[in-house]
Every structure is written in structure tokens, then in C-alpha cells.
């Protein structure tokens with residue numbers, strides 16, 4: 001699967017970009033703050049429907065302009081297509097010129113795996129970073145997942161509002177039953193998807209990691225949430241009701257789940273070195289790439305934003321070995337970073353490609 005062409009109109013610092021991409025390795029190089037990551041962001045948006053940098057769509061529109069447009073032409077083994085995203089007061093998406101009713105329908109057209117220096121936060125940062133990692137991978141492969149997730153968040157927000165009303169306005173507690181039923185149903189759905197994908201990672205990650213570390217390290221991924229079914233989920237929500245009312249928020253549920261990585265039986269977040277973190281992230285991401293390939297039967301597009309400079313020689317070689325027929329889009333500041341690797345070079349300067 002490849003992107004053949006991308007057009008940007010008033011997106012970030014681009015006024016009018018029309019860029020043909022090579023089916024192999026594309027290197028966008030240039031000084032800082034020229035617009036390299038903005039292109040990666042636009043491609044990511046075309047795959048996921050959301051940016052990885054911001055939740056505020058208005059930031060994506062060129063300052064002083066009212067509307068941004070992204071146009072992507074892609075080619076997959078069994079279909080060609082176009083994705084058109086218009087961002088103004090809201091986001092409007094068309095696939096092959098046909099408007100979508102729901103944003104989640106954008107998923108599954110092109111598949112991407114993103115590598116950024118921020119990935120280090122997947123293991124070092126808060127659980128929300130790890131959930132975000134899972135959300136991006138699972139959404140692409142199970143579009144219904146994203147739908148369940150947004151319904152879950154909406155329902156939980158309503159429940160939280162009502163919890164506060166119980167405390168402040170003495171509203172009846174038993175009305176919580178309606179939200180609890182809905183939360184337990186959606187929460188179980190999300191849990192099963194996450195469990196499925198953590199198992200898939202688990203099947204892959206040891207082999208990937210062994211290769212990078214020359215068989216020196218044992219790696220495990222551990223999911224810390226479990227629930228036997230809707231009934232148990234509901235019971236747990238009920239058990240926590242009193243404390244939920246006091247806190248004004250929902251304390252049990254899938255929005256609190258997390259996973260950990262163990263290296264040689266020790267928790268990486270507590271005992272891992274900087275290098276072990278970087279290697280584990282790489283193993284996690286390569287596993288993601290392989291899972292997408294297994295599921296879709298096509299190589300996802302790799303977006304490497306400033307990532308190669310994060311890696312030492314051995315890890316870099318290992319990543320390159322995992323790039324098969326993938327289209328790759330790399331950003332970096334030095335063009336001679338990849339001497340000897342067949343690639344197409346683009347110089348990014350102040351919102352233009354020279």
C-alpha cells in the first residue's frame with residue numbers, strides 16, 4: 001500500500017503543496033521548523049482521522065486562513081482511492097468523493113505505523129500514553145473499536161456529571177443503573193479488543209526483541225486488567241458507587257487499564273536503562289507493523305518522524321531489516337543520514353518542497 005500523491009491547502013505552514021511520493025523510501029530533510037513533521041501529520045490524519053500532535057483541529061489550519069484541505073491519492077493491492085479532508089469549523093471527510101457520515105469510516109483505507117521520539121513516553125509516561133498506542137493500532141484494524149471507545153467516553157462523561165449532581169443536588173442514585181449497564185457493555189467490548197491485541201503483541205514481541213538484543217533479553221508484555229464478563233463489570237461499578245459519588249468520577253473501568261513491559265522479569269519502567277527503553281519501544285512498534293501485515297496482507301506505510309536519529313547503528317540496521325516492501329516516509333535534518341540506501345530526497349524549506 002502506498003500514497004502516490006498528497007496535496008495540502010492551508011494546512012499548518014503549507015499554502016499549496018502538491019507532492020508525488022515514491023513507493024520506496026522517501027526522505028524529507030531540512031532545518032528545524034520548516035514543515036517536515038507537518039507532512040507526516042497530514043498523512044497520519046488521512047489514516048486515523050485525528051492528529052497525533054493535537055486534539056484541536058483549529059491548530060491544523062494555517063494561521064489567518066479559515067479552512068485547510070488534505071488530499072491523498074493512495075494505491076493498495078486491490079483498490080485505488082482518494083481521501084479528502086476539509087477542516088474548518090468541523091471536519092468533513094470524503095472517500096473517493098463520497099462524504100462520510102461518521103469519522104470512524106475513514107479507518108481501514110490506508111494503514112500507517114508512526115515512529116516518533118515521543119514514543120519513549122509509551123513506556124516512560126502515564127498509562128494514557130499506553131492506551132493511546134493501543135487505540136491507534138486497534139482502531140485501524142477494528143474500526144468498530146473506535147466507535148465503541150467514543151461511545152464509552154461519552155457515556156462516562158454523562159455518568160460523571162450525574163455523580164456530581166447526586167452529591168450536590170441529592171439526585172436519586174438508582175438512575176445510575178442506566179449508565180452502568182451501558183458502560184459495562186461498552187467497557188467489556190473495549191476490554192476484549194485490547195486483550196486480543198495484547199495477546200497478538202505477546203506472540204510477536206519476544207522474537208523481534210531477541211533479534212535486536214542478540215538473544216540477550218527476555219521481554220514480556222503484561223495486561224493488568226481482567227474481567228470475566230458484563231456481570232462482573234457491573235458488580236465492580238456498583239461496588240465503587242459510594243466512592244464514585246464522593247469523587248464525582250468513575251473509578252472502575254477500562255479507562256483505567258494499563259499494560260507493562262518486563263525485561264528479564266523486571267518492570268522496565270522501574271529498572272530499565274535508557275537504551276533498554278528505546279529497544280523495547282522499537283520491539284513494540286515492529287510487532288505492531290507485523291500484526292498489521294498479518295491482518296491486512298499488505299505492508300503498512302511507515303512514518304518515521306525524526307526517529308532514526310534516536311537510534312544507534314545496530315537498532316537502525318534492525319529497523320531497516322524490518323522494512324520490506326513498505327513505503328517509508330522519513331524526516332530528518334541531515335540528508336546524508338542514509339548514504340547508500342536507495343531513496344528519494346526532498347528538501348523542505350518554509351512550507352515548500354524544493
Ligand SMILES: Nc1ncnc2c1ncn2[C@@H]1O[C@H](COP(=O)(O)OP(=O)(O)OP(=O)(O)O)[C@@H](O)[C@H]1O
Nearest residue numbers: 012013032033034035036037038059060061062063
Ligand atoms: N497553523 C499553522 N499555521 C502556520 N504555520 C504553522 C501552523 N502550525 C505550525 N506552523 C509552523 O510550522 C512549522 C513547524 O513545522 P514542523 O513541525 O513540520 O517542523 P519540522 O520541519 O518538523 O521541524 P523539526 O525539525 O524541528 O521537527 C513552524 O514554523 C510553525 O510555526
Ligand SMILES: [Mg+2]
Nearest residue numbers: 036037306331
Ligand atoms: Mg519535526
